[in-house]
Amino acid sequence: MLSLTDNAWKEALIPTYNRFPIRLSKGKGTSVWDQDGEHYLDFTSGIATCNLGHVNEFVKQRVESQLSELWHCSNLFEIPSQEQLAQKLVDTTFGNQVFFCNSGAEANEAAIKLARSYAQTVKQSNAFEIVTFTSSFHGRTMATLSATAQEKIQKGFSPLVSGFRHLPYNDLTALEQIVSEQTCAVLLELVQGEGGVIPADVEWVKALEAICKEHGILLMIDEVQTGIGRTGSLFAYEQYGIRPDVVSVAKGLGNGIPIGAIIATNEAAKGFRPGAHGSTFGGNPVATTAGLSTLTYIEEQAVLQQVKVKSDYIFSELKQLQKERNIIKDVRGKGLLIGIELEGNAIDTVLALQRQHILTLIAGQHVLRVLPPLTVSTEEIDQFIFCLKSVV
Numbered sequence: 237m238l239s240l241t242d243n244a245w246k247e248a249l250i251p252t253y254n255r256f257p258i259r260l261s262k263g264k265g266t267s268v269w270d271q272d273g274e275h276y277l278d279f280t281s282g283i284a285t286c287n288l289g290h291v292n293e294f295v296k297q298r299v300e301s302q303l304s305e306l307w308h309c310s311n312l313f314e315i316p317s318q319e320q321l322a323q324k325l326v327d328t329t330f331g332n333q334v335f336f337c338n339s340g341a342e343a344n345e346a347a348i349k350l351a352r353s354y355a356q357t358v359k360q361s362n363a364f365e366i367v368t369f370t371s372s373f374h375g376r377t378m379a380t381l382s383a384t385a386q387e388k389i390q391k392g393f394s395p396l397v398s399g400f401r402h403l404p405y406n407d408l409t410a411l412e413q414i415v416s417e418q419t420c421a422v423l424l425e426l427v428q429g430e431g432g433v434i435p436a437d438v439e440w441v442k443a444l445e446a447i448c449k450e451h452g453i454l455l456m457i458d459e460v461q462t463g464i465g466r467t468g469s470l471f472a473y474e475q476y477g478i479r480p481d482v483v484s485v486a487k488g489l490g491n492g493i494p495i496g497a498i499i500a501t502n503e504a505a506k507g508f509r510p511g512a513h514g515s516t517f518g519g520n521p522v523a524t525t526a527g528l529s530t531l532t533y534i535e536e537q538a539v540l541q542q543v544k545v546k547s548d549y550i551f552s553e554l555k556q557l558q559k560e561r562n563i564i565k566d567v568r569g570k571g572l573l574i575g576i577e578l579e580g581n582a583i584d585t586v587l588a589l590q591r592q593h594i595l596t597l598i599a600g601q602h603v604l605r606v607l608p609p610l611t612v613s614t615e616e617i618d619q620f621i622f623c624l625k626s627v628v
């Protein structure tokens with residue numbers, strides 16, 4: 237319950253969010269508690285961020301120990317935990333080099349700058365244009381909202397950053413339009429998260445990759461939401477059998493401690509030279525320690541194998557429910573990035589589930605988005621299904 241004082245404090249915030257009146261103050265694993273001690277199951281993971289559950293003990297211990305050593309040190313000095321995290325990302329992905337920042341939008345900003353700079357300073361061409369796709373979401377900074385092909389995100393912010401061209405998603409026939417003399421890169425999500433949990437078709441992605449390789453266009457994958465195990469592999473691109481040139485990552489990388497990064501091939505990374513890009517906080521010792529321990533935990537605890545089992549289980553339960561309830565139009569997604577398309581407004585289901593103490597999200601008007609931590613238990617999934625059954 238809100239007190240009068242809480243309401244007064246709320247007015248000190250610029251209202252950029254439509255917030256639910258729930259004041260969370262504690263979390264552990266899939267569980268969160270509000271200020272009155274009411275318990276909820278968090279099937280949002282802070283929007284695909286606390287992938288290893290809230291206050292993961294392994295990550296917490298390492299971050300706490302880093303906090304007692306050094307919090308911040310500028311990128312004018314060498315930062316050992318940053319180097320180790322970069323090495324781990326390189327060892328476990330297609331990439332050869334990493335740049336660190338603090339969020340998903342910043343990671344995509346870095347990718348956009350790298351693509352233009354690679355074309356203009358390495359290839360000595362005039363190419364600047366980046367192709368993105370309808371219903372995409374790439375962030376809220378001026379360049380990333382210009383990249384985002386959704387009018388509602390762009391409205392009121394003109395003039396937009398120029399040089400983005402939007403094509404239909406999953407449309408093989410539109411692919412040839414990608415190539416123009418000005419195109420330097422393509423940027424896409426392999427499962428559109430905010431846009432309605434829409435997985436890309438394998439055939440389409442492979443055709444896209446072939447065109448990019450043929451014409452020397454950088455293939456950049458936005459894995460801000462799909463990355464760090466969310467779709468069942470460390471990154472979603474692995475399931476498509478493609479080799480990107482650049483991948484952007486954030487959210488789950490620090491399990492809740494802010495961090496972002498781009499991972500690039502040696503060739504694409506030539507686009508940045510000293511002074512070309514930077515960030516005061518990017519890759520600081522605390523954030524990179526969180527990133528390193530998150531990846532170590534995923535590896536040591538075989539988290540990805542568990543995602544596959546849990547994903548198969550929750551999808552089979554949801555598909556069964558779909559057969560029983562006409563209101564469920566579609567169940568889709570990958571791993572534990574799940575969209576349930578409903579007849580009617582998904583927000584009504586989110587609110588009904590909240591009354592049952594389950595937290596979920598929407599993705600567009602009709603899609604209920606379900607993002608449990610990768611460490612969710614079968615009992616917790618059962619409880620979610622039980623509550624969902626009672627509200628749909």
Ligand SMILES: Cc1ncc(COP(=O)(O)O)c(C=O)c1O
Binds near residue numbers: 283340341342373425
């Ligand atoms: C695919 C994708 N890209 C970029 C972003 C922006 O990330 P951030 O909010 O950390 O800036 C998001 C956030 O939801 C996202 O889902």
